[in-house]
Amino acid sequence: MLRSLHKIPGLLAAVFLIVLTLSGAALSVLPAYDRVTMPAVQDSLSVGVLAERIVAQFPNVEQISRAPSGLITAYYYEGDRPAAVVIDAATGEAVMPYEQAALSRWLTNLHRAFLLEDSGRIAAAVLAGVMLVMSVSGILLVLRRVGGWRNWFARLRGPFVGRLHVGIARWSVPALLLSAVTALFMFANTFEFLPQDAASPVLPDTVSQQIGFPVVAMPLLTETPVSALRDLTFPYADDATDVFTLQTDTGEGYIDQGTGATLAWAEDGPWQRLFEFVYMLHTGQGLWWLVLALGVAALGGSVLAVTGTLQWARAYWSQPRLRGNVRAGQAETILLVGSEGGTTWGFAATLHQALTQAGQAVHCAGMNRFDPAAYRSAKRVIVLAATYGEGTAPAAATGFIGKLQASQVLSAPMAVLGFGDRQFPAFCGFAVDVSAAAKAKGWAELIPMDTVDRQSPQDFARWGRALGDAMGVQLELSHQPSPPHSHALVLVSRRDYGADMQVPTAILRFAVPKSSGFGKRFPRFRAGDLLGIVPEGSTLPRLYSLASGSKDGFIEICVRLHPGGLCSGRLMALQVGDHMQGFVRENPDFRPAKGAKPVILIGAGTGIGPLAGFARANQPGRAMHLYFGARNPTSDLLYGEEMQTWQAEGRLSSVTTAFSRTAARAYVQDALRGDTARLVQLLQDGAQVLVCGGREMAAGVKTALAEILAPHGLTPAMLKAEGRYAEDVY
């Protein structure tokens, strides 16, 4: 519901919102430009003196205006052509022609009415309403995603476009809200939905009918400072019945051109003053920094329209088209999908197809359509559940647990597979909830709940085999969410380790493929990103953490030979000059944060790869401490030589090693426990922790750190929530 409220009006209005926000951003630059270019004005100067100086230079001046930015312009006619100049208040002389007038008017009309009259204003007001709805629904969505106001500025995880969207939104939404509300107020005022002040100065029936009283001696002009001036309009030169009209920031009045006497004066009423205030908030007039802030937010609004549309397009195109979906009453297998961005549907389609090919009658539907009473032929229920943000249900599954708790338990057992991102603290949190709710309700378990990390085809295939075993069918699930474009990578060097420990390990270095002119360029990459290797005869890529970045000019990974491993076997068999197909996948959540805060690198085995890459790319001087576990210093201390060099260069502040196959029998977590005081100090100073290695090691490290931090009121989970604890595990 909330998503639809955010998405549908946004998509419909995206193009128009871009026009509104871009024109608003362009308008925001003008006052700042005025401020930079305009001549200085003495505060004590009176309007009378200013007018006299201008009249001396421009005897036929018609109007003198002061913009809220302080820019003073004089309007006069040359023949029948209107002219406007920027005035230097000190001399009354023209500084330059006021050319902005036309541009600023055009932009204003584009911004408030799409260059149309009332119909355009109404359209713009509707869009302001859309922006209001989107800002509010957007705030609620962000709160749901990050888990409350406290985490409003928490580090974001997930795909780039989504991060960009939320990242910009949470900074710009206050300004966008302000702009939308004030725009609607101004619209209501223009269309007279708001009361107007009755008071306007009333001209007396007769004037002196004389002309020529000097402006500098007119009392009202003498007592009005230039800083309060809005407009001073001169009488027509040949019309003795006409008068001077003065508008200031507090009121309006008339002056007799023959006697200089004030004919009438009226202060602005409360509605006028309220309007002026709202107008100031919307345009930032007079507060050039506010204008620029609103302008930057407006620019952000344009980016939001683009990124929002991109997200929708991606989700839309990834929606699978199911073939041969059986009706709920006839299906043996019920497949329920709770997808947030649409990617889980892709996995569901693969599973649907594989099960159908295996002779099963499968019914596939969204989780919110869960209806056990209709599942008359069901032998099993399979739930594929993504998680939204910090552990909540995706929009398409919000009602599932409620329905589950309220409905009859079937004899058919249930299998739950969670889709999520291990970088989030509540990894697959919703799937865990579903599994627990089903268990509590009394549903039998077909196979234990499992998870798929970051759309891993490998995780999915592994789970598929377990499902197949439980069902007594052969299930080979091969789902590649978006088949990556791979390049031929040529091995340029290899360094071998660990052979004597029966753990053959190698640092493999490939050349960065050159752009051939045609075809896709090899993308830029950084240490910590992932290199996907597609072994021949398989469609499932294996992912390796990169130990180098584009700047290094080579592609480096650490590989350990796994007995029976298809991919590691091929890689370890590569000789210099051989090649493999590979592609890069971004992994933005696993890299040192920007800034100068210390970094703690913890790894074991081939997990040293990305950590070595971080050290190699580190600016000398930024504190970076490495804790590294291996078997034996003479056998598998990967990057042993470089570590010394990097320390000498200041890229690594310290290296602490732990060896498990020496007399010490120490693991990396033991090294951490032996260095408690320094770790606590570093973490209290805001250090970031990056852990890479096997799953067991990562769990051991987390336990060790939890013990170390407990007396200081910190936990790894708290660090993770702040984006200061990231793992890359395999």
Added chain:
Amino acid sequence: MKSLLAALAVTTALTLPGIAQARTVTFTTQLNNYGGNGAYLAFYVTDASGVYQGSLWMAGGKTKYYKHLSDWAQATGNDAGQVAGITGASVGSGRSLSVSLDLADALFDAGYQLHIDAAVEDMRDSPSEIVLPLTAAGAGIDKAGKRYIASFRYDM
């Protein structure tokens, strides 16, 4: 005086055709290219001594801006009721406005004057930009305004 007011009432009743003492008059107003937003124009009649008699047409729909048609606002006490039912859209820079009205014969050659006030957003107000006597002989003759109106004429 009473009969005069009655005559003006006829002039403002645009939708009443076939009144014996009325004739169809077309006002054509060509605006200068003054390079601003659309102009508000008020067309109204005074007697020879300048006393307001009634309004004929208002180009511009938002009553909050009527105060900038300052002579008209002065004469009517800024009463939007004076132009109820005889209001059209504002006129863009360089554009022209043509309005056909059924005016009472009694308005012509009787010393009445037609006034046009003009106002443009963020530009100077131009009250009584055009003032001309309503005479049968004056029909079809162009008159230039002071600021925004390039030419105005009425045809009968």
